[in-house]
Each structure stands twice: as structure tokens, then as C-alpha cells.
Amino acid sequence: MKNDFVVGVDVGGQTSKIGVVDKDGKILAQSVMRSDIFGSDEDKYLSALAEEIKKNIKEAGKEGQIRGVGVGAPNGNFYEGTVYNAPNLAWAIGKTVPFAKVLSKKLGGIPVALTNDANAAALGEKIYGAAKDMKDFIMITLGTGVGSGIVIDGKLVYGHDGFAGELGHTTAVRGGRQCNCGLQGCLETYCSAIGVARTAKEWLETRKDPSLLRNVNIEAISSKDVYDAAKAGDKLALEIFNFTGTLLGQSFANFVHFSAPEAIVLFGGLARSKEFLTEPIMKAMNENLLPAWKNKIKLVYSALKESDAAILGASALAWDL
Amino acid sequence: MKNDFVVGVDVGGQTSKIGVVDKDGKILAQSVMRSDIFGSDEDKYLSALAEEIKKNIKEAGKEGQIRGVGVGAPNGNFYEGTVYNAPNLAWAIGKTVPFAKVLSKKLGGIPVALTNDANAAALGEKIYGAAKDMKDFIMITLGTGVGSGIVIDGKLVYGHDGFAGELGHTTAVRGGRQCNCGLQGCLETYCSAIGVARTAKEWLETRKDPSLLRNVNIEAISSKDVYDAAKAGDKLALEIFNFTGTLLGQSFANFVHFSAPEAIVLFGGLARSKEFLTEPIMKAMNENLLPAWKNKIKLVYSALKESDAAILGASALAWDL
Numbered sequence: 001m002k003n004d005f006v007v008g009v010d011v012g013g014q015t016s017k018i019g020v021v022d023k024d025g026k027i028l029a030q031s032v033m034r035s036d037i038f039g040s041d042e043d044k045y046l047s048a049l050a051e052e053i054k055k056n057i058k059e060a061g062k063e064g065q066i067r068g069v070g071v072g073a074p075n076g077n078f079y080e081g082t083v084y085n086a087p088n089l090a091w092a093i094g095k096t097v098p099f100a101k102v103l104s105k106k107l108g109g110i111p112v113a114l115t116n117d118a119n120a121a122a123l124g125e126k127i128y129g130a131a132k133d134m135k136d137f138i139m140i141t142l143g144t145g146v147g148s149g150i151v152i153d154g155k156l157v158y159g160h161d162g163f164a165g166e167l168g169h170t171t172a173v174r175g176g177r178q179c180n181c182g183l184q185g186c187l188e189t190y191c192s193a194i195g196v197a198r199t200a201k202e203w204l205e206t207r208k209d210p211s212l213l214r215n216v217n218i219e220a221i222s223s224k225d226v227y228d229a230a231k232a233g234d235k236l237a238l239e240i241f242n243f244t245g246t247l248l249g250q251s252f253a254n255f256v257h258f259s260a261p262e263a264i265v266l267f268g269g270l271a272r273s274k275e276f277l278t279e280p281i282m283k284a285m286n287e288n289l290l291p292a293w294k295n296k297i298k299l300v301y302s303a304l305k306e307s308d309a310a311i312l313g314a315s316a317l318a319w320d321l
Numbered sequence: 322m323k324n325d326f327v328v329g330v331d332v333g334g335q336t337s338k339i340g341v342v343d344k345d346g347k348i349l350a351q352s353v354m355r356s357d358i359f360g361s362d363e364d365k366y367l368s369a370l371a372e373e374i375k376k377n378i379k380e381a382g383k384e385g386q387i388r389g390v391g392v393g394a395p396n397g398n399f400y401e402g403t404v405y406n407a408p409n410l411a412w413a414i415g416k417t418v419p420f421a422k423v424l425s426k427k428l429g430g431i432p433v434a435l436t437n438d439a440n441a442a443a444l445g446e447k448i449y450g451a452a453k454d455m456k457d458f459i460m461i462t463l464g465t466g467v468g469s470g471i472v473i474d475g476k477l478v479y480g481h482d483g484f485a486g487e488l489g490h491t492t493a494v495r496g497g498r499q500c501n502c503g504l505q506g507c508l509e510t511y512c513s514a515i516g517v518a519r520t521a522k523e524w525l526e527t528r529k530d531p532s533l534l535r536n537v538n539i540e541a542i543s544s545k546d547v548y549d550a551a552k553a554g555d556k557l558a559l560e561i562f563n564f565t566g567t568l569l570g571q572s573f574a575n576f577v578h579f580s581a582p583e584a585i586v587l588f589g590g591l592a593r594s595k596e597f598l599t600e601p602i603m604k605a606m607n608e609n610l611l612p613a614w615k616n617k618i619k620l621v622y623s624a625l626k627e628s629d630a631a632i633l634g635a636s637a638l639a640w641d642l
Contacts, residue, residue, distance in 0.1 A: 150579065152473060153478075166578040171609065174495070174571070181612070182612060183610075254491040255579070257491045259471075290504070291503060292482075292484055
């Protein structure tokens with residue numbers, strides 16, 4: 001019975017989610033804690049996280065039976081077990097936090113593995129979700145930003161330095177929108193939730209056609225507003241999704257030329273707009289693929305319950321510890 | 322002593338190169354035969370190739386000691402052992418040739434493995450060349466076209482269907498030049514030998530500035546002409562290399578965001594212009610990389626003697642047979 005359970009931790013800018021998971025992917029205990037009340041003090045955050053993990057293990061009744069802790073965190077590096085300069089985590093800005101090593105120590109030596117959140121999501125999908133029988137797929141997370149986890153021949157791609165899979169920062173539009181990362185035209189400046197809101201704002205300001213979106217406060221407009229308008233048949237909102245899906249499809253074609261995956265798997269808040277995204281994505285992807293791949297690459301959406309997916313994905317990392 | 326030797330075959334449109342290779346990468350016997358005198362009859366070609374291979378094995382004195390034959394061929398599929406619709410091979414146009422199976426039979430059962438020519442080049446570089454100690458690199462072949470072989474965690478990436486690594490057909494310029502493959506703006510329409518000649522022709526026709534290249538017959542202009550002019554200090558020719566290198570660097574940045582390689586390895590005829598390409602490539606690549614990778618990715622040129630590289634690369638495939 002020893003080592004038959006793992007812990008999954010999903011580190012986000014505002015909250016961290018913790019869960020104790022069994023071999024079938026069942027979450028036995030879980031909780032959510034704040035990530036944003038520790039200022040720049042990573043040690044305080046990690047102490048609080050360790051206590052929260054212990055509480056969950058106790059609640060699940062699995063003390064002494066934990067194989068390891070898997071963590072998904074922005075800018076997480078698998079090789080180093082570190083979080084490297086993550087702009088959304090106050091305690092990891094401008095420095096490299098030795099997350100896995102310190103957390104393991106605070107947990108009395110339970111091994112900790114860490115990767116970035118999109119890689120964790122890909123692992124979760126592979127072990128429990130939509131990519132269960134796939135050896136080659138690319139996970140794209142459409143959230144506040146655009147993340148990616150690449151699985152080739154059954155294994156996550158980490159690359160030479162552990163940072164592989166930053167497809168959200170490949171160029172979608174040469175010389176395009178300014179990205180937080182310092183580059184221009186990154187895929188995530190157009191195709192994340194924030195990117196969609198940016199498109200809406202730009203178009204509402206520069207165009208004259210009527211739209212339900214003109215009733216929304218333009219400064220606070222969100223991708224959810226665009227979704228609601230599209231749902232109501234608004235032409236401009238539908239055009240925004242068409243534009244977004246087209247850029248995604250064009251980029252996906254390039255990704256396919258790289259690793260020839262069986263499928264692209266979509267996950268995240270914006271992926272909930274699949275009724276408006278699927279068609280333009282597939283059209284643009286197929287238009288930009290070599291004949292050998294045209295109409296052969298699947299587009300699938302995450303099969304995991306969204307609230308559990310992050311924990312399951314992170315926990316999946318711990319099975320190899 | 323049995324199985325201590327392999328045969329490498331490089332299949333090209335005009336010629337096929339054959340060599341018997343030992344464990345140290347020494348070529349013990351080699352020859353070149355025509356590939357283009359068999360019309361559409363793949364069986365005739367494969368019979369002639371089998372005879373040529375036997376002749377080389379005999380000449381090397383290694384009959385009965387061959388572990389296998391490795392073949393690099395355009396549109397070669399590793400999983401299937403087939404050559405799929407290769408436009409430059411008359412006997413493989415519009416059909417799928419079961420190359421490995423048929424050749425193995427004609428060789429009395431010696432196992433045959435096959436992959437595309439760029440993958441073979443990457444393997445050669447990994448076992449004998451510039452990528453000897455690298456687990457993660459991307460090989461880019463700058464020849465008539467642009468090919469690629471991607472090595473991740475020490476292994477060639479074949480993808481779900483065996484066709485992975487078609488980076489020459491990722492989009493370098495959205496809506497750009499028409500490519501033979503049917504797509505537009507493919508990297509190889511700009512950054513192959515033919516692409517460079519196309520740039521020269523376009524610019525000479527649309528610009529007015531003086532250039533040594535104006536002395537060349539514009540219809541027959543080649544990348545070698547551009548190289549010679551650049552060597553003589555010609556401003557337009559230097560600009561062409563600057564343009565070519567910039568597009569390569571921009572694309573390489575996207576590739577790095579995918580697999581985080583230690584290095585990009587360049588090979589092929591156009592790579593001989595490295596004195597004019599390195600600077601614009603590095604500049605554009607670094608300008609388009611996330612901070613974590615800026616100035617950290619190496620650009621290296623093939624270390625193999627060009628005439629041997631194709632044979633060595635293909636032969637490397639046979640060691641795993």
C-alpha cells in the first residue's frame with residue numbers, strides 16, 4: 001500500500017490547488033489556498049503550501065503512503081525543479097525559486113517533481129483524459145495566456161534546458177502585437193482570453209459596424225463577453241472567433257510540420273468557445289498543411305472535468321518518482 | 322565479427338550513393354550509381370541498387386558480416402519503410418514504393434531501414450559529426466530544398482505517422498511565394514539554394530541598383546552566383562544573404578520555442594555560405610527568442626566531409642537493426 005498515492009499541486013497566480021490522488025485518478029481529498037498573500041517571500045508561501053499538503057494527506061488518511069508530489073507551475077523547470085522568473089507569482093519575480101528541493105524538505109523528504117502548468121495539463125490528458133491512447137500529441141492551453149505541452153513517442157518534451165514547449169510565444173503575426181514577454185506578434189497576444197479581448201477592443205475602436213459588444217464597457221471587455229455576443233448571433237463577435245481560430249489553425253499547421261502529432265488537444269477557459277473556434281481552426285490548419293497531413297490531424301478538446309484537471313495533471317508527474 | 326558493418330545508401334534524384342561503413346564511421350568501399358535511368362520502374366531501380374550494394378560489400382570483403390542497410394531517401398517513411406510520392410524520383414511519383422521490404426528481399430534478407438534524407442543527415446551528425454555529444458538538436462539541410470531532422474532526448478522524431486520534421490514547409494512569410502508543395506510562403510521558397518536564386522531574380526527585376534549579378538544571365542542565376550558576388554563585396558548579393566539569414570533566424574526562433582534544442586546544425590550546399598549567413602541568422606534568432614533562450618542557442622555547421630556525410634548518415638540508421 002505504501003507509495004500507492006500521489007499529491008498534485010497546481011500553482012496559479014491567485015490560488016494553488018492541492019489534491020491527493022489514487023491510481024485511478026480519483027481525488028481523495030482536495031483544497032484551495034491563496035498564492036498571492038505572501039508578497040515576495042517564497043519561503044513563507046512554500047511553508048504554507050507544505051502545511052496544506054500535509055492537511056490533505058491526513059484528511060485522505062494516507063499518511064506514509066505518498067509516493068511523491070507533482071507540481072505544475074508557471075515557468076516551472078522539470079530538470080532543475082525550479083520556478084524561473086514567473087511574472088504572475090509575486091514570490092518568483094526576477095529570481096529562480098528552488099521550489100521542489102525546498103518543498104520536499106518541508107514535507108520531511110517526500111520527493112517533489114515540478115514542471116510548467118501546460119506540461120502538467122498534457123500529462124493529465126495523457127494519463128486520464130482525451131489523449132489516453134495517444135503517443136504523439138500537442139496540448140495547447142488557451143487561458144489567460146497560451147501554453148503548450150508536447151508529447152512525442154509517449155514522453156513530454158523538455159528539451160536541452162527543461163523549457164521546451166513555449167508555443168504561445170511562437171510568432172503568429174510578424175511585427176504584430178506587443179507581448180508581455182518582450183517579443184512581438186506572439187500567438188498568445190491574439191489567441192488567449194486576453195488576446196480575444198484585445199481584438200474586441202481594437203475592432204470596436206476602429207470599426208463602425210453595430211455590435212452587441214458596444215453595450216459593454218470597452219475597458220473591461222472580456223473573452224466571455226465576446227462568447228456571449230457570439231452566442232446571441234452577433235456578427236462582429238463571430239468574426240472575432242473566426243479571426244482567432246484562423247490564427248490558431250495557421251500556427252497549428254506549423255506545429256504539425258514539426259512533430260506530426262496524432263492530435264492537437266485544446267484545454268482552458270477559451271477552449272469552452274469550441275462551437276465558434278473548431279471550424280476556423282480546422283479550415284486554416286488544413287489549408288496550411290502538406291498534402292500528406294491534410295484532413296488527417298484531429299482536434300480534440302480536454303475530457304477532464306475542468307476543476308480537477310490541473311490537480312490530476314500535476315499529480316501524474318509524481319507517478320514516475 | 323558478424324554484424325560489425327553496415328551499408329549506407331543516399332538516394333537522390335540523379336544519383337544514389339552507396340558505402341560500406343565500419344563502427345568508427347570509416348567508409349571501406351563506396352560507389353555512385355544513376356537513379357534517373359529507370360523511368361517509373363521502381364523494381365528495376367531497386368534491382369540495380371541491390372547489385373551495386375552487393376558489389377560494394379564484396380569489394381570491402383565483408384560478405385556475411387553486414388548488420389543491415391540504412392537508406393536516406395526523399396519522402397522516406399521510417400515506420401513503413403516506404404518512399405511516398407517523391408517528386409524528384411521518377412519511379413516514386415504519385416505512388417508509395419515499399420522500398421525497404423523489396424530491397425531487403427533482393428539482398429537475400431539483410432534488414433533494411435529507411436528514413437528521409439534530412440533525418441539520415443541528422444543521425445550522421447549525431448553519431449559522427451558536429452552533434453556528437455548532443456541529445457537535443459535540430460538539423461536543417463539547406464540544399465535544393467530545406468529539409469530537417471529533429472533529435473529530442475537523443476532520438477529522431479518521427480511523429481505519429483513517420484513524417485515528422487518538415488520544417489522547410491513551415492510558413493516563413495504568410496501569403497508569400499508559391500511552393501511546389503502547393504502551400505504559400507514556405508521557408509524553402511526563400512531559404513533553399515533555389516529560394517536564394519528566386520530572391521536574386523526578383524530583386525534584379527524590380528530594383529534599379531547596380532550589381533555584379535546583372536552580368537549573369539538572369540534566367541540561369543544560381544545561389545552560387547550570389548555567393549560569388551557577395552564574396553566580391555557586391556552590395557545587392559550581401560543584402561540577399563542578409564534577407565535569407567533573417568528569415569532563417571526568425572524561423573529558427575520558432576523551432577527553439579518548440580523543442581528547446583542545444584543547437585541548430587546546418588548542412589547542405591547553401592550552408593557553405595556561412596560567412597554571409599551566420600550573422601543575420603543569429604541576430605534574427607536572438608531578436609525573436611524568449612529571454613530564457615537569448616544568446617544561448619548555438620548555431621553549428623556540419624563537421625562531416627560533405628561527400629561522405631550522406632552515406633554515413635544513412636548508414637547510422639542500420640546500427641539499430
